[in-house]
Amino acid sequence: MRLECKVTGGDFQAAGEAAAKLKRTLRQVGIDAETARRAAIVAYEAEMNIVIHAFRGVLSVDISPERIEIVADDEGPGIPDIPLAMQEGYSTAPEHIREMGFGAGLGLPNMKRYSDEFHIESTVGRGTNVRMVINLPSKGSLT
Amino acid sequence: MKVRDVLDMVECTVEAGTSGLDNEVKCGYASDLLSDVMAHARDGDIWVTVQAHENIIAVATLVGLAAIVVAGGVECQPEAARRADEEGIPLLRTRLPAFEVVGRLYAAGVRGRTGS
Ligand SMILES: Nc1ncnc2c1ncn2[C@@H]1O[C@H](COP(=O)(O)OP(=O)(O)OP(=O)(O)O)[C@@H](O)[C@H]1O
Ligand SMILES: [Mg+2]
Numbered sequence: 028m029r030l031e032c033k034v035t036g037g038d039f040q041a042a043g044e045a046a047a048k049l050k051r052t053l054r055q056v057g058i059d060a061e062t063a064r065r066a067a068i069v070a071y072e073a074e075m076n077i078v079i080h081a082f083r084g085v086l087s088v089d090i091s092p093e094r095i096e097i098v099a100d101d102e103g104p105g106i107p108d109i110p111l112a113m114q115e116g117y118s119t120a121p122e123h124i125r126e127m128g129f130g131a132g133l134g135l136p137n138m139k140r141y142s143d144e145f146h147i148e149s150t151v152g153r154g155t156n157v158r159m160v161i162n163l164p165s166k167g168s169l170t
Numbered sequence: 171m172k173v174r175d176v177l178d179m180v181e182c183t184v185e186a187g188t189s190g191l192d193n194e195v196k197c198g199y200a201s202d203l204l205s206d207v208m209a210h211a212r213d214g215d216i217w218v219t220v221q222a223h224e225n226i227i228a229v230a231t232l233v234g235l236a237a238i239v240v241a242g243g244v245e246c247q248p249e250a251a252r253r254a255d256e257e258g259i260p261l262l263r264t265r266l267p268a269f270e271v272v273g274r275l276y277a278a279g280v281r282g283r284t285g286s
Contacts (some may be wrong), residue, residue, distance in 0.1 A: 043232065046228070055251075067232045068232070131203040
């Protein structure tokens with residue numbers, strides 16, 4: 028199963044909708060609450076990073092019996108120093124965004140912490156691609 | 171304890187989300203950083219904050235929070251109230267500062283989550 032949501036930079040009204048849609052879908056197809064929570068957290072952080080830092084992007088999710096793959100692909104300024112951006116507390120969010128409680132520099136570390144696989148690629152002046160995998164607990168049979 | 175049981179305790183008004191007033195309050199979390207709440211708050215927590223814009227409802231919905239208490243007399247934004255109604259998340263507002271709200275909740279038996 029595949030879900031795709033467009034995400035628009037600066038659109039705080041719609042922010043969080045893609046992640047909410049994903050969580051609802053996961054619960055509907057019977058994925059356990061804890062796994063759905065982890066998927067919702069990483070999807071939300073990826074979605075918010077497009078809203079806050081990029082121009083536009085797409086959040087897509089592929090759900091298979093073994094895993095949930097979440098990809099956030101954006102057109103935006105890109106990230107010049109990824110190891111620095113991955114540090115807890117590092118943020119370039121402007122003051123008016125921080126006042127809203129964003130920009131704690133926790134989003135990327137959260138994505139890494141709550142996913143089983145985390146890959147990030149970025150080209151300055153072009154955009155950023157984050158790919159995360161959450162493995163689903165196997166239903167018993169070893170393959 | 172249910173959300174409706176904390177209304178008098180923290181001297182709040184219900185701004186929106188009345189359909190969730192029977193939500194069970196399991197624990198509490200206090201923070202104004204949204205990514206911090208996403209990462210550490212849990213299903214059934216009551217969240218004390220001074221943020222009052224629409225995005226707090228998205229966070230509350232995703233985490234499955236019992237209610238939001240907007241402390242310090244901060245005005246709730248109309249869009250936040252609209253969303254809270256849609257999602258059934260009680261949006262409570264009090265003029266008491268956050269520290270006092272947390273203290274009263276704690277005294278009534280609501281705990282933070284310690285350890286994992
Ligand atoms: N999609 C993106 N495009 C451009 N820059 C990004 C993107 N995602 C992250 N960054 C950069 O990496 C930094 C750290 O990101 P991270 O998500 O950890 O924190 P934040 O978004 O600033 O704050 P928080 O997620 O806690 O609200 C950002 O401040 C920004 O400079
Ligand atoms: Mg972020």
